[in-house]
Amino acid sequence: MTIKDASILWGISERRISKLCNQNRIEGAIKFGWSWAIPHNTEKPLDGRCKKCKVRTSNSNTETPCEDLVILRKWAMPNKNTFKIKPIQELIKSELTSGLWIDPFANENKLATITNDLNPVFNTDYHLDALDFLKLFENESVDGVLYDPPYSPRQVSECYNDVGYNVTWDTTKASFWSNHKKEIARILKKGGKVITFGWNSGGIGKTYGFKTTKILLVPHGGWHNDTICTVEIKQENIYYEETKTMRQVTRNNNNDLALINWINNLPDNFWDFKANDTKELTHGFHTYPATMIYPISRNIINKVKELYNIDTLFDPFSGSGTVSVEGVIANIPHIYATDLNPLSVLLTKVKTTPISSKDLIYWQDFVKMEIESKLHEMSNIFLELDNYIEKQGLDIYDKDGWGSEASIILETFFKETEIAFTVPNFTNIGYWFKPKVILQIQVIKDTIDKITDTQVKDFFMVAFSETIRIVSNKRNGEFKMYRMEKKKLSDFNPNVQNVFFTIVNQNIEKMNEFNFRLYNNGNSVVESIFDDARVLDNIPDNSVDLIVTSPPYGDSRTTVAYGEFSKLSLQWIGLNNYWLNINRIDKHLLGGKTFSNGFEFHLISPTLEQALNVISEQDIKRSGDVFSFYSDLNLCLNKCSKKSKKDTYQFWVVGNRTVKGVYLRTDQILVELAKEHHLHHVTTFTRNIHNKVMPTLNSPSNEKGKTVPTMTNEFIVVLRKI
Known part of the structure; x- marks a missing residue:
């Protein structure tokens, strides 16, 4: 072949081939006059310039x-x-x-x-x-x-x-x-x-x-x-x-088949529990948003106990402690409960800790006597404070002035009147509480701090937390921080003492019922831990026999704001010994990280990817919020899988919400994500929602005036560690 043919074949220039021929570096090349002939089977010479x-x-x-x-x-x-x-x-x-x-x-x-x-x-x-x-x-x-x-x-x-x-x-x-x-x-x-x-x-x-x-x-x-x-x-x-x-089919084992058969043979609407008293026992200690009602976990635990022995139960999103309470009733030896909300950690601890009626009544009498005595002493102070506020020309309904500087105003008042009394100093305390209410709350708090029995003290703190929620200026039908309208607020004058003792009396009765239900079985060791479900450093690997949990429906900013709901209670109780800022709890929960400028989609979920594509065409930032939540949920699945023993079950109670008009199938997304973490999908069943503390309308587009009904059913996704 000619130099031109070789150039085309080898992909190098004719000039370079001619030079190689002259250097005798092409085997078999023969020169005829000014031209070179190269054998057809000659291999391309190595390039000596390459190192x-x-x-x-x-x-x-x-x-x-x-x-x-x-x-x-x-x-x-x-x-x-x-x-x-x-x-x-x-x-x-x-x-x-x-x-x-x-x-x-x-x-x-x-x-x-x-x-x-x-x-x-x-x-x-x-x-x-x-x-x-x-x-x-x-x-x-x-x-x-x-x-x-x-x-x-x-x-x-x-x-x-x-x-x-x-x-x-x-x-x-x-x-x-x-x-x-x-x-x-x-x-x-x-x-x-x-x-x-x-x-x-x-x-x-x-x-x-x-x-x-x-x-x-x-x-x-x-x-x-x-x-x-x-x-x-x-x-x-x-x-x-x-x-x-990943697409290999994992067949259902005998336990799976028994579980599916049981679910399929239950009566219609079995999981709705519309007629049940969902506040029985210690479940009714404290209001909490979007709580999973106890009959769900009770039936799940009892059924799984028929299939295999449960030594360790785990709820990575403990919330109000529902699953843990049912675990104690079922006499499960070891129970883990984690949450990033300090109020949740306290609620779970108190609800699962049996306390004798004798101890509670003793301390109830002590607390009542102390509070009544102190409030009687302060009766004139309440009148003096009202006069002081009036002389200062303060409007207790304004956000500025009293609303933002109440702590400073009260400190000045007590200093001028030479009264030894201290109130907490947190942002906008006057915006959320009236003057007399602030003093009454602090009297109750000071009295509870005198209780020497730690378990009893925590019990009264839960009642105190619920009292704060009721006597604050916050709209009680909301779980976000919205204050009552001024017209309603002017007629709102709660008797803090009566509210507190009504809750205490009610909770003592519920604790007695709880103790009676346990009989001699109250041997469960419950660890209510402040931990992140995406990390779970405090839970041993391969230690859990059953997970029953209900994660948030979405990021706190646009769904249930657990941090906002708990904020006033946490500030008054003083649970500041945790690593996160009380004011930023919701930022640390699932979906708290923002992706304002886009993100790289890496999750193995075609259902989610398709939904995000549609949302992103309308609002890239909003699609980032959705991705952030599911990315965090994927991390939780990974950690929960590692904590579970092989062939044990996980029950995830989830809701499917709507964002920008796009229906997000969390139940299906969860199943798709789970495959990557060695979690086999056994089955999914639904229930109608009747009892959750949630609004009836929300705004999936975040546009004022545009609302749609909130979700009316939940999906219970059953997974098995393989």
């Missing part, structure tokens, strides 16, 4: 030669069409093999067998989004891919804007490229080749089973970035094999 790279191994300090990696550097003028840059053109021609080659970003190039470009201006076989184009091909059906995507988010935006497409988080974040890589790894045959072009040499990557064989650096001079071309060979079907593994 063998050295790779440092991960487990030693030694360097080993990487015999197969070739690195080239060839200067060329820049060109908007990458494939028209001469060294790149030569590289492609030398690396192309027979078989099916595809090009998802072809532009005007025709080097691949099947071409695609989103812009209809170019004469390609398809005009699809690159990801949709790649999804057209079957697993391991392609021999080669030319992958020349936009190199940066700015270039992505330009490409989409050129064809009139909206730019979303999914088209400008790292997921834009990572999603392509996943698909390329899926469709490429083992031994197939990918040539990637960009500003880095990452290529498809070792993660997906690819080995880099050649890197071409093309500098363009001046301020231009080098164009980097990476040639890779697929050595393993890592991504595809993992996907198949």
Whole structure:
């Protein structure tokens, strides 16, 4: 063959081949006059300019030669069409093999067998989004891919804007490229080749089973970035094999079948419990938002106990402590309950701790006598304070003045009247409480602090917390911080002492009922722990026999604000010994992290991905809120799986909400996420909601005046650790 033929075959210049012939570096080459003849079977000579790279191994300090990696550097003028840059053109021609080659970003190039470009201006076989184009091909059906995507988010935006497409988080974040890589790894045959072009040499990557064989650096001079071309060979079907593994069907075992049969044979509406007294026993100690009613966990625990022995029960979202109370009633030896709300930790502890009627009555008499005596002493002080506020020209209904400076005003008043009395200093205390109410609350708090029995003291603190909720200026039908209207507030004059003792009397009766229910079985060890369900440092791995829990329906900012609901109680009680700021509890709960500028979707849930795509078209920030919640929920699944023993059950009570008009199927998303964490989906069943403390309307679009009914049913997803 001639030098020209060899140039085309080998992908190097005619001048370079002529020089190699003159240097006797091409075996069998014969010169005839001014021309050279080269045997057809002659192999391309090695490029002496290429250096063998050295790779440092991960487990030693030694360097080993990487015999197969070739690195080239060839200067060329820049060109908007990458494939028209001469060294790149030569590289492609030398690396192309027979078989099916595809090009998802072809532009005007025709080097691949099947071409695609989103812009209809170019004469390609398809005009699809690159990801949709790649999804057209079957697993391991392609021999080669030319992958020349936009190199940066700015270039992505330009490409989409050129064809009139909206730019979303999914088209400008790292997921834009990572999603392509996943698909390329899926469709490429083992031994197939990918040539990637960009500003880095990452290529498809070792993660997906690819080995880099050649890197071409093309500098363009001046301020231009080098164009980097990476040639890779697929050595393993890592991504595809993992996907198949995740999709393997895990068959239901005998316990699964027994559980499913039991659920299917229950009467209609069995799980609704509309007629039940959901406040019986210690369950009725304290109001709490979106509480899972006790008959759900009671029936689940009793049924699972028939299937296997339960030594350890766990609720990672303890809330008001419902599951733990039922665990104690069921005489389960060890119970873990975790929550990031300090009030939840206190409620669970008190509700599950039996206290004798004798002790409670003794301390009740003490507290009552102390409070009545102190309030009698202060009767004149209440009148003096009213006169003082009137003389100062303060309006107790204003947010400024009394509302924001009540602590300072009261401190000044007591100093001028030479009265020894201290009230807490937290933000806007006067906005949430009237003057007399503040003093009465503090009298009760000071009295409770005198109780020497820790368990009894906590018992009275729970009653105190519920009292604060009732006597505050907050609208009691809300779990967020909204104050009563001024007209209603002027007529609102609660008798704090009476409210407190009414709750105490009620809770003592409920504690007596709880003790009676336990008989001689109250041997459970309950650990109510301040812990994050995404971390669970305090729960041993492989220790849990049953998980029953009800996670939040969504982020606290737009659903149930547990932190706001608890804020006033926590400030008065003084639970400040935790690492988080009481005012920012909701920021630390699931979905508290914000993604205002987009995010990379990495969760294995097609249902969620599809929903986020629709939401993001309307509001990228809102889609980030939704993603944040499910990303955190995925972390919880991972940790809960690690804490569970093999072949034990998890019952997740969830609700499906609506965001921006998009119905979020949390039950299905949970099932899809669970697969990654070795959790087999056994079954899902539903219940109608009648008893939860929730609003009847909400605003899924966060637009004033636009409301829809809140969820009316819940889904109970049953998983088994495999």
